[in-house]
Amino acid sequence: MNRRQAIKTTALATAACAAMLPSAGARQPAAPPAGSATVGPFRLPPLPYAFDALEPHIDAKTMEIHHNKHHQAYVDNLNKVIAAYPDLQKKSIEELEANLNGVPAEIRAAVQNQGGGHYNHSLFWQMMKKDGGGKPTGELASAMDKRFKNFVMFKLELVRAATGRFGSGWAWLVAGPARELFIESTANQDTPLSAGRTPLLGIDVWEHAYYLKYQNRRPDYIEAWFNVIDWDFVAERYQKAAA
Numbered sequence: 001m002n003r004r005q006a007i008k009t010t011a012l013a014t015a016a017c018a019a020m021l022p023s024a025g026a027r028q029p030a031a032p033p034a035g036s037a038t039v040g041p042f043r044l045p046p047l048p049y050a051f052d053a054l055e056p057h058i059d060a061k062t063m064e065i066h067h068n069k070h071h072q073a074y075v076d077n078l079n080k081v082i083a084a085y086p087d088l089q090k091k092s093i094e095e096l097e098a099n100l101n102g103v104p105a106e107i108r109a110a111v112q113n114q115g116g117g118h119y120n121h122s123l124f125w126q127m128m129k130k131d132g133g134g135k136p137t138g139e140l141a142s143a144m145d146k147r148f149k150n151f152v153m154f155k156l157e158l159v160r161a162a163t164g165r166f167g168s169g170w171a172w173l174v175a176g177p178a179r180e181l182f183i184e185s186t187a188n189q190d191t192p193l194s195a196g197r198t199p200l201l202g203i204d205v206w207e208h209a210y211y212l213k214y215q216n217r218r219p220d221y222i223e224a225w226f227n228v229i230d231w232d233f234v235a236e237r238y239q240k241a242a243a
């Protein structure tokens, strides 16, 4: 890592921590996984709460494996994929995923998969918190009511997208280029960012996100996940979404 990357990484980590402080309370950050010394610019961000913080909705073992193994693997693989591409190593994960056409064709699919995995999961941890759930407030709530009629209708549409995703992927609440809201689903680790949209809220429906506790009952996991959503974080992302 050169100095510029180090500064960028530190700045991003600091910003990420600062962004979480208002609602952090007495969070106990989970310890970083052992033996995860990757060579390359990207790093696994620390989980902003303990592995068991989202119990009983999402169990501690799932969180530990999901963060320390699955997310770490996306980070490690992304670093490997771009090891021979110094120009790409200078880019942020947002820059990479927002402009996949700028990535050489021979590694584009790998950056889409591994980089998308890193980006999506980095967001996912922050979209949840202990004692989350409830409903959005403020400008986001108004915009959602305008678009979906009410929270129940919004939830129905997101649940439909999440349960209807065949195989692995995500369901999202996104803001389009004019900040218009809609629900979409992406396959694998594809991210709405690559299609020019800002992901505000997303649920991982890969089996690794729920199988230990819910086995084949994806709908039960989705319903439980609504209890850990950090709507303050989502509202903040909506505020920052470029109009």
Ligand code: MN
Binding pocket: 066, 070, 121, 204, 206, 208, 209
């Ligand atoms: Mn996942």
